[in-house]
Amino acid sequence: MARRPSNPVPRAKVPWALWVPAGLALALVVLPVVGLLVRTDLSRLPSLIVSDSSLAALRLSFETAAMSTVGCIVLGVPLAVVLARSAVPGIRVLRAIVLLPLVLPPVVGGLALLYLLGRKGFLGYLLDVTLGVTVPFTTTAVVIAQTFVAMPFLVVSLEGALRNAGDSYEQIGATLGARPWTVFRRVTLPMLLPALGSGAVLSFARSLGEFGATITFAGSLEGVTRTLPLEVYTQVQADIDSAVAVALLLVVVALVVIIVARPRAVEGGAV
Template sequence: MLWIPASVALALVVLPVVGLLVRTDFARLPELLTSTASLNALRLSLVTAVLSTVACVLLGVPLAVVLARSSGPLVRLLRAVVLLPLVLPPVVGGLALLFLLGRNGFLGYLLDVTAGVRIPFTTAAVVIAQTFVAMPFLVVSLEGALRNSGDRYEQVAATLGARPWLVFRRVTLPLLLPALGSGAVLSFARALGEFGATITFAGSLEGVTRTLPLEVYNQAEADIDSAVALALLLVVVAILVIAVARPRALEGAGADRGDSRSGKRRTRKVRA
């Protein structure tokens, strides 16, 4: 009986992609994908997605550790706020960023007056918008991995005299590596496909803020064949990202099961 709803669910996911393939003009595909606008959008998407992923790692790892190793009502509230971009419409996130960092926002006005810096409608705005929507994916992955592994190895390392930074570097970080890999790939994929927050906060300026999803939207009104070709490119990239992230996630699960066998080795390294 489960095959019936499973087949419907599979069809709901697969058939739209099939429809995209049927509509694609494969004869013009190389021409459409190598146009100046398409290449500019692809280059900008890749560059900003990489930068936002780096920002997610640098900011999200400490945040995940703090959330996983703390407790109390305030931490639960902070966790809900951190995960808010997962459920908010991206356009709302873009508006929030605009009212924070725009010329009329309190922080944007301060930056403009004191340093002459204007963030909206720049490439930096694209990176900020992508980081805003993508970082929760990394935080969720890392916090779950930390909670599953527990803090017993960190406590043992601390009792052996290791300082907090050494414990983080030699014990906590190795525990996070499998989840960090899959979380970073998922963050990259989310940043690459970001649309709503980007167009609201950064606009759609070719070569500056018009990423691949924005180019698809722009071409949908001018050249539907080009829009379909770019959409197919995004689908291919998404499939590749999932293929890369999924094995790492499984490796992370295996690493969690093997933690009991490797804990003694980690503590001996810390003692050394």
């Protein structure tokens, strides 16, 4: 006798009282983008987007965002594991310090980097005197500024994933005699992969849109430090139509990055 299909579990309904504020929140995000579309001169849009300065800024944005995302992964993964798994004194203070770039104005972050790595900063002075290396107002400065503001997004994603997963599997590995590095490589890292993917996309998108720390620490030199957000700022003072077109290009690029890179994470409810 064939089994009757079980009735699907009904989804919980959203209270009607939430629809109005939800609609207002959505409008707050969508309507400014619509305003850009309305303001855009469609007849000049192709020529404005493919101008030499816009293409140079687009290329530089992707290159620096990719490099800063790699930096976020290389530095952020160990930091997230330490914050989630260690029990050293003052770990809560360390966690708060790591999250500072999320709440600090980016300009303040850029100023802090300038007084650390600039010629008058203690580390920048040492680099200049010993190696003859100057960091500010270079492409390297752009990557450092983007990594500074984007890495907390990756750390928050990974630390939350580790805390939700618990450490029972890692404890089993240690009980079986595996060394800490083996446990990290065989157990911890595979658990982190889904969160690592979504966190890396968030870091890339944040790096792509970084402005304040970049212009303060790296300046706005075409082809060297002028990324797309800085190109928008520059064009606002010269040609508003070009500024709107480049801003729209930045919005489209950011949307494509998030939609293409995160569909499964979003549907699955991951960060």
